Amino acid sequence: MSRGFTSQMARNIFYGGTMFFVLLFAVLIFDTETRIPARSNVAELTPAVVRGKHLWETRNCIGCHTLLGEGAYFAPELGNVYQRRGPDFIKIWIKAQPTHAPGRRQMPQFNFSEAQLEDLVQFLKWTNGINTEKWPPNIEG
Amino acid sequence: MKSATLKYSSQSVSKMYFIAAIGLFVGQIVFGITLGLQYLIGDLFFPAIPFNIARMVHTNLLIVWLLMGFMGSAYYLIPEEAETELYSPLFAKVLFWIYLAAGAATILGYLLVPYATLAQMTGNDFLATMGREFLEQPLPTKVGIVLVALGFLFNISMTVLKGRKTAISLVLLTGLWGLALMFLFSFVNPDNLVRDKLYWWFVVHLWVEGTWELILGALLAFVLIKTTGVDREVIDKWLYLIVTMALITGILGTGHHFFFIGLPGYWHWVGSVFGALEPIPFFMMTLFAFNMVQRRKREHPNQAAVLWAVGTAVMGFLGAGLWGFLHTLSPINYYTHGTQITAAHGHLAFYGAYVLVVIAMISYAMPILRGREANPRRAQAYEMWSFWIMTIGMAVMVLALTGAGILQVWLQRMPTEGAMGFMATQDQLRFFYWVRVGGGVMFLCGLLVYLASFFIGPAADEDEVPALVGGRLQRA
Numbered sequence: 001m002s003r004g005f006t007s008q009m010a011r012n013i014f015y016g017g018t019m020f021f022v023l024l025f026a027v028l029i030f031d032t033e034t035r036i037p038a039r040s041n042v043a044e045l046t047p048a049v050v051r052g053k054h055l056w057e058t059r060n061c062i063g064c065h066t067l068l069g070e071g072a073y074f075a076p077e078l079g080n081v082y083q084r085r086g087p088d089f090i091k092i093w094i095k096a097q098p099t100h101a102p103g104r105r106q107m108p109q110f111n112f113s114e115a116q117l118e119d120l121v122q123f124l125k126w127t128n129g130i131n132t133e134k135w136p137p138n139i140e141g
Numbered sequence: 142m143k144s145a146t147l148k149y150s151s152q153s154v155s156k157m158y159f160i161a162a163i164g165l166f167v168g169q170i171v172f173g174i175t176l177g178l179q180y181l182i183g184d185l186f187f188p189a190i191p192f193n194i195a196r197m198v199h200t201n202l203l204i205v206w207l208l209m210g211f212m213g214s215a216y217y218l219i220p221e222e223a224e225t226e227l228y229s230p231l232f233a234k235v236l237f238w239i240y241l242a243a244g245a246a247t248i249l250g251y252l253l254v255p256y257a258t259l260a261q262m263t264g265n266d267f268l269a270t271m272g273r274e275f276l277e278q279p280l281p282t283k284v285g286i287v288l289v290a291l292g293f294l295f296n297i298s299m300t301v302l303k304g305r306k307t308a309i310s311l312v313l314l315t316g317l318w319g320l321a322l323m324f325l326f327s328f329v330n331p332d333n334l335v336r337d338k339l340y341w342w343f344v345v346h347l348w349v350e351g352t353w354e355l356i357l358g359a360l361l362a363f364v365l366i367k368t369t370g371v372d373r374e375v376i377d378k379w380l381y382l383i384v385t386m387a388l389i390t391g392i393l394g395t396g397h398h399f400f401f402i403g404l405p406g407y408w409h410w411v412g413s414v415f416g417a418l419e420p421i422p423f424f425m426m427t428l429f430a431f432n433m434v435q436r437r438k439r440e441h442p443n444q445a446a447v448l449w450a451v452g453t454a455v456m457g458f459l460g461a462g463l464w465g466f467l468h469t470l471s472p473i474n475y476y477t478h479g480t481q482i483t484a485a486h487g488h489l490a491f492y493g494a495y496v497l498v499v500i501a502m503i504s505y506a507m508p509i510l511r512g513r514e515a516n517p518r519r520a521q522a523y524e525m526w527s528f529w530i531m532t533i534g535m536a537v538m539v540l541a542l543t544g545a546g547i548l549q550v551w552l553q554r555m556p557t558e559g560a561m562g563f564m565a566t567q568d569q570l571r572f573f574y575w576v577r578v579g580g581g582v583m584f585l586c587g588l589l590v591y592l593a594s595f596f597i598g599p600a601a602d603e604d605e606v607p608a609l610v611g612g613r614l615q616r617a
Contacts, residue, residue, distance in 0.1 A: 005378065006374075006378075007308060007374055007377035007378045007381060010377070010378045010381035010382055010385070011308065011311075011377075011381050013381065013382070013385050014381045014382075014384055014385040014388075017385045017388065017389050018385070018388045018389075018392075021388060021389055021392045021393060022392060024392075024393065025392045025393055025395070028393075028396075028407075028411065029339075031405070032339065032399075032404055032405055032408075033336075035404075035405045036333065036335050036336055036339075036403065036404070039335065039403050039404070039405070040333055040334070040335040040403050042333065045332065045333060049332075050332045053332065053334060053337075054269060056272065057260075057269060057271055057272025057273065057330075058256065058257045058260040058261075058265060058269075058271065058272055059256065059257055059272070060193045060194075060197065060256045060271075060272050060277060061193075061272070062193075062272065062273060062274045063191075063192065063193025063194070063196050063197055063274075063277075064191075064192050064193045064196075066479040067334075068334075068338070068401060068402045068403070068479075069401055069402070069478040069479030070274065070338065070402065070479065071274055071479070072192070072193065072196055072274070073479065073480065073481060073483070073484055074179075074180065074192050074193075074196075075563070076562075076563035076564065077479060077563065098187065098188070100184075101184075102184065103182055103183055103184060104183040104184060105179070105183030105184070105192070105564075105567075106183060106184050106187040106188070106191070108188060108191055110257075126334075127334055130334070130335060130402075130403040131403060132401045132402065132403055133400060133401055133406060133409070135400070135401035135475060135478065136401075136478075136554070137475060137476060137554050137555070137557070138554070138556065138557055138558075138560045139560070140553050140554075140560045140561065140562050140563060141563065
């Protein structure tokens with residue numbers, strides 16, 4: 001590096017550059033926030049959906065499944081499972097676990113009530129409606 | 142073996158952090174191999190240790206031990222850079238035990254209590270923060286992390302304030318304060334999943350592709366300055382330019398996670414462009430490390446530390462840089478998002494950048510903490526072997542996961558009609574998953590060799606005569 005370029009100058013570039021990009025990021029996040037309600041159909045974000053999300057979290061579903069592509073890659077994507085399987089299948093499937101099929105991946109039994117199953121389905125239905133820029137590429141997720 | 146003493150006796154607190162970090166690292170790898178096997182033998186250990194629990198233990202142990210390593214590194218580095226004793230060594234020791242106890246209690250909680258019960262017991266209904274990837278910790282643990290981090294930051298900041306302020310310590314402090322600040326977003330969990338995901342990335346991305354890179358740069362610069370003797374002015378300039386590029390690309394690079402989770406379309410452009418630039422700081426780190434080693438002004442007796450440091454730069458570039466670039470562009474990520482490609486990148490990036498830099502720091506500091514400038518040649522040979530065995534084991538894993546990911550994309554994602562389902566696809570990937578387990582076992586072997594290196598004494602022909610150091614006669 002040339003002699004005229006001192007570490008003080010490098011430091012100032014660091015602080016200046018960082019501040020600029022932090023501010024730019026903040027502006028973009030602010031704009032993003034204003035667009036999220038429309039993109040996620042916030043009018044349909046009912047108390048049942050919120051309860052369903054709570055069940056999703058407290059059973060650590062993300063530890064095996066992906067949701068909109070994020071999570072573990074051990075079990076199927078569930079962002080579009082409502083569309084792929086439908087509400088009845090989802091409930092029956094969860095109730096039937098674990099399959100105990102030898103050597104196959106097992107899902108725990110969570111002993112949900114009918115009301116809780118309905119909340120989960122509502123959460124997955126709402127999630128299915130999020131504008132994800134046409135992701136996943138096909139129904140298999 | 143020349144004996145050496147610590148420049149500042151309070152640096153010795155770092156030793157307990159390093160030992161605990163390595164212990165937790167072993168636990169992480171054991172659970173990693175369990176997970177690799179569960180991919181193949183689906184019902185292994187079910188229902189005692191379901192996959193989601195084992196994975197949580199694996200990833201949380203990683204975070205805990207890396208933070209342990211960062212803290213130990215800071216306690217070692219800061220007094221030496223600031224040229225003054227640590228503000229409060231006692232406080233550092235107290236915080237260590239609190240952190241270790243909280244970490245152990247959390248892991249035991251995961252393993253022994255059903256997760257829903259754990260959530261209920263720990264106030265998750267009061268403030269729901271659990272059940273989100275990597276942020277699964279119960280509320281008291283999260284609060285504990287914040288308190289320990291604040292205590293730690295107070296301790297090292299006070300040390301820097303009363304001492305010399307170098308570029309390395311300022312960059313390290315900035316990184317560590319940023320780390321603590323971004324972790325506060327783990328308490329943000331909006332009902333709207335899209336907003337939840339948005340702020341979740343504030344922790345996850347702005348840690349590993351933001352603030353942690355500052356810590357990485359500072360630790361790497363410290364080890365290089367000590368082992369090569371290159372002028373501080375030169376190293377400072379490199380360090381500032383590297384961390385500048387890290388944040389310029391990394392902050393807006395957050396956008397490469399925003400493509401398909403419900404956020405506006407302009408993130409495709411922001412994320413693709415800045416994501417594609419993210420390898421630059423890692424490439425600069427590689428140039429930096431090789432450059433400094435080439436221009437070295439001394440032959441440091443600890444060549445193992447130099448290997449770990451150069452290894453960090455190279456593997457960090459490959460894992461975080463190249464494997465990240467593979468799928469950072471939106472049109473490619475459309476197909477690879479949430480596949481084994483992500484897993485491949487995640488493993489190599491964490492190993493290359495963060496695991497290796499912590500080990501580089503341990504490798505440099507530990508001999509001095511044990512009263513010698515460098516380990517015996519034989520112990521260093523063990524360390525170097527462990528580097529290669531772990532690195533090749535990791536390479537095998539990552540190539541296998543990349544192969545699995547490509548096949549997964551081909552079978553499950555690419556076809557517009559008649560695509561293969563998730564589980565049917567998984568059955569097709571078994572060959573790659575077996576290779577991955579093989580790589581994992583090799584990695585564990587490398588780790589065991591690394592552990593052994595701490596117990597290896599000098600060879601029979603190695604100099605063991607008392608060395609004259611600082612006017613005193615000491616046994617090497």
